[in-house]
Amino acid sequence: xxxxxxxxxxxxxxxxxxxxxxxxxxxxxxxxxxxxxxxxxxxxxxxxxxxxxxxxxxxxxxxxxxxxxxxxxxxxxxxxxxxxxxxxxxxxxxxxxxxxxxxxxxxxxxxxxxxxxxxxxxxxxxxxxxxxxxxxxxxxxxxxxxxxxxxxxxxxxxxxxxxxxxxxxxxxxxxxxxxxxxxxxxxxxxxxxxxxxxxxxxxxxxxxxxxxxxxxxxxxxxxxxxxxxxxxxxxxxxxxxxxxxxxxxxxxxxxxxxxxxxxxxxxxxxxxxxxxxxxxxxxxxxxxxxxxxxxxxxxxxxxxxxxxxxxxxxxxxxxxxxxxxxxxxxxxxxxxxxxxxxxxxxxxxxxxxxxxxxxxxxxxxxxxxxxxxxxxxxxxxxxxxxxxxxxxxxxxxxxxxxxxxxxxxxxxxxxxxxxxxx
Numbered sequence: 001x002x003x004x005x006x007x008x009x010x011x012x013x014x015x016x017x018x019x020x021x022x023x024x025x026x027x028x029x030x031x032x033x034x035x036x037x038x039x040x041x042x043x044x045x046x047x048x049x050x051x052x053x054x055x056x057x058x059x060x061x062x063x064x065x066x067x068x069x070x071x072x073x074x075x076x077x078x079x080x081x082x083x084x085x086x087x088x089x090x091x092x093x094x095x096x097x098x099x100x101x102x103x104x105x106x107x108x109x110x111x112x113x114x115x116x117x118x119x120x121x122x123x124x125x126x127x128x129x130x131x132x133x134x135x136x137x138x139x140x141x142x143x144x145x146x147x148x149x150x151x152x153x154x155x156x157x158x159x160x161x162x163x164x165x166x167x168x169x170x171x172x173x174x175x176x177x178x179x180x181x182x183x184x185x186x187x188x189x190x191x192x193x194x195x196x197x198x199x200x201x202x203x204x205x206x207x208x209x210x211x212x213x214x215x216x217x218x219x220x221x222x223x224x225x226x227x228x229x230x231x232x233x234x235x236x237x238x239x240x241x242x243x244x245x246x247x248x249x250x251x252x253x254x255x256x257x258x259x260x261x262x263x264x265x266x267x268x269x270x271x272x273x274x275x276x277x278x279x280x281x282x283x284x285x286x287x288x289x290x291x292x293x294x295x296x297x298x299x300x301x302x303x304x305x306x307x308x309x310x311x312x313x314x315x316x317x318x319x320x321x322x323x324x325x326x327x328x329x330x331x332x333x334x335x336x337x338x339x340x341x342x343x344x345x346x347x348x349x350x351x352x353x354x355x356x357x358x359x360x361x362x363x364x365x366x367x368x369x370x371x372x373x374x375x376x377x378x379x380x381x382x383x384x385x386x387x388x389x390x391x392x393x394x395x396x397x398x399x400x401x402x403x404x405x406x407x408x409x410x411x412x413x414x415x416x417x418x419x420x421x422x
Contacts, residue, residue: 004053004077008040008068015042017069020062021199024132025075029057032121032138035128037075040068041199045330055079065198123150131155200294211357214273218393221350222405226368227383229415249365249385250288251313253340256411256418257363258284258305261338264404266396268337270358278360278395287336287356290320298356299323300336309419340365351388360392361401363408 011018018040025037036048038060055077062068121138127150131138141158143150197205229252237246261268261284270279286304290297299319304312322328339356340363347367355362368385375382387408391401411418 001078001080003058004055004079005073006052006075006077008070008072008074009049010070011040011042011047015070017067018042018047019198019202020064020066020068021046022064023060025057025060027057027059030137031055031057031077035132039199041203043203045333046200046326049074051075051077053077053079065196065202121150122147127152127155134159200297204295207357208354211354215355215357216393217352217355218391218396218398218401219352219388220391220398220401220405221386221388222409224385224387224409225373225382225413226385229412230368230383232415245313245317247309247313249368250316250340250342251309252412252415252418253363253365253408254286254301254304254312254316255309256408257286257338257340259411259418259421260404260407263407264400266400267361267391267404269360269395270337271360271392271395272358281337283337285335285337286316287339287359288316288320289339289341289353289356289362290323292324292326294326297323297328297333298336298339299328299332300334302331302335338362343367350386353388353390355390355392360395361404362390364388364390 008018019042020038021041022039023037024035024039025031031037031051031054033052033054034050037051037057038049040047040049056079058076058078060075061073068074121141122143122145123138128138131141136155136158138150141150141154142148144154145151226249229249233247233249233252240246265280265282266278268281268284270281271277272279283302284304286301287298288301290299299322301307301312301315301319304315307315319328319332322332336356336359338359338361341353342365343351345367347365350366351364353362353364364387366386366388368383370381370383372379373382373384374380387405389401389405391398
């Protein structure tokens with residue numbers, strides 16, 4: 001046996017350190033080459049770090065929430081002498097769990113027991129993750145894919161074979177005792193729970209604090225009459241095929257915003273604080289603030305100005321779903337030039353969204369509802385909605401911010417104008 005010290009690899013894009021979010025292994029565990037051993041968070045993305053060799057874990061460095069410099073000791077493995085000698089450079093870390101690939105094995109390729117194969121087990125990262133979470137040794141699974149690669153059906157078949165039999169009734173007293181013990185451990189009134197702020201939540205907290213501290217926000221709220229827009233939206237949705245996703249207000253807002261920004265380029269910009277430069281963008285890379293189980297993420301619809309209403313709707317759904325399911329690529333979570341945010345049915349009357357730095361503007365959508373308003377001297381029931389926007393007052397004057405929102409209001413209240421190009 002030999003001792004293999006694995007150091008935190010260079011994760012790219014100028015990263016010099018990473019925060020440990022979750023260890024997938026502990027001392028005493030056995031890992032295979034390319035198994036994910038730890039999840040870390042850089043300033044750019046969440047990253048899964050795989051093992052460079054197979055072996056038994058002797059020690060790990062750092063606990064969740066700790067910051068580890070690139071090149072410092074991360075994990076120590078006990079390996080076979082030849083494994084350490086033949087170890088290749090550390091496998092590339094993964095910025096997000098890959099989707100489960102199903103290797104299409106030809107019928108002529110026989111299933112090969114993983115334990116009999118030389119080298120690491122061939123399979124996808126998604127299957128490795130599922131196996132690790134289920135405590136399954138992939139070397140015990142026969143792969144039916146090309147060259148013995150383990151495909152999803154192989155893992156599913158193995159899980160089905162090892163599924164535990166129903167527990168006999170005579171074991172019930174143990175379950176009852178366990179339930180009673182759990183009831184006895186119910187937290188008393190006034191108890192507290194401490195949750196360490198790490199990973200994505202820490203990054204969100206840090207960026208929100210920096211944005212609010214460094215950016216003088218100018219908030220502007222405007223009321224819209226979206227009665228005509230609602231009529232158009234319902235008409236278009238009524239022509240959809242059964243089961244097709246319906247249009248919300250957001251793609252209309254996105255398309256109108258693309259049109260309006262042509263006249264307000266100062267709002268489609270970044271502030272490069274290090275160089276003291278405002279960078280105005282010709283293309284609109286639209287950030288879509290999305291609530292996920294891990295916290296707020298902002299996936300990006302790149303080159304929104306080149307998309308139709310239907311394309312915008314589809315792409316906004318796609319990147320939002322990718323963010324919610326942790327399948328978004330790194331480039332899909334960066335590069336936005338202006339952001340829209342919506343609380344959906346919780347939209348309220350008004351809000352004060354925080355700018356997604358280094359951008360200089362963010363547009364918020366509030367709840368739409370019907371209410372009585374005065375139209376041409378008479379009371380009428382109209383559908384209204386507020387837009388709540390924030391601008392970086394250092395670079396967007398209040399007059400320009402108000403003028404942009406008024407232009408956006410004009411488009412949305414007369415939706416036909418959204419589709420007219422100059």
